[in-house]
Amino acid sequence: xxxxxVMLQVKPGLEGNYETTxxxxxxxISSMPGYITHELQRCMEVKGxxxxxxxxxxLEDHTVGFRESIEYQEWKKLLHPYYxxxxxxxxxxNVHIS
Numbered sequence: 001x002x003x004x005x006v007m008l009q010v011k012p013g014l015e016g017n018y019e020t021t022x023x024x025x026x027x028x029i030s031s032m033p034g035y036i037t038h039e040l041q042r043c044m045e046v047k048g049x050x051x052x053x054x055x056x057x058x059l060e061d062h063t064v065g066f067r068e069s070i071e072y073q074e075w076k077k078l079l080h081p082y083y084x085x086x087x088x089x090x091x092x093x094n095v096h097i098s
Contacts, residue, residue, distance in 0.1 A: 001036060003092040004054040005064055010082045015048055018082045025078045028071050029054065036062025059091055 010018045022040055029038060033089070036055035043049035056062045066072050 001061075002056050002059050003094075004052075004056060005088060005092060006052040006054075006087045006089050008050040008052055008083060008087045009065065009085060010048040010050065011084050012048055014082055015042075018079075019049075021078050021082070025072045025075050028075045028078075029066070032056055032061070032069065032071060034065055062091075 003068065019040075019042075026038065029035060033084070034057040036057060038054040041051040041053070043051070066075075
């Protein structure tokens, strides 16, 4: 399992519309092969700042399966206009400490 982490900055004044649109777009990502779960967190200190966490079975489920899909084009059309600057996606894997 990998964790996709994305810090998002939404254009001022569009936060409510973004959250509504994100709920709609959630149906897209959750239908993809390899998808496990996702959550969107709103920053308490900085207006318009969000953290998106998505768990995928493999890195390729996101980078190839989702990003190269028709569904991603719809996701992009719905959500990308809200971002400024465009977010950086990072991937993490669990560190076994026991």
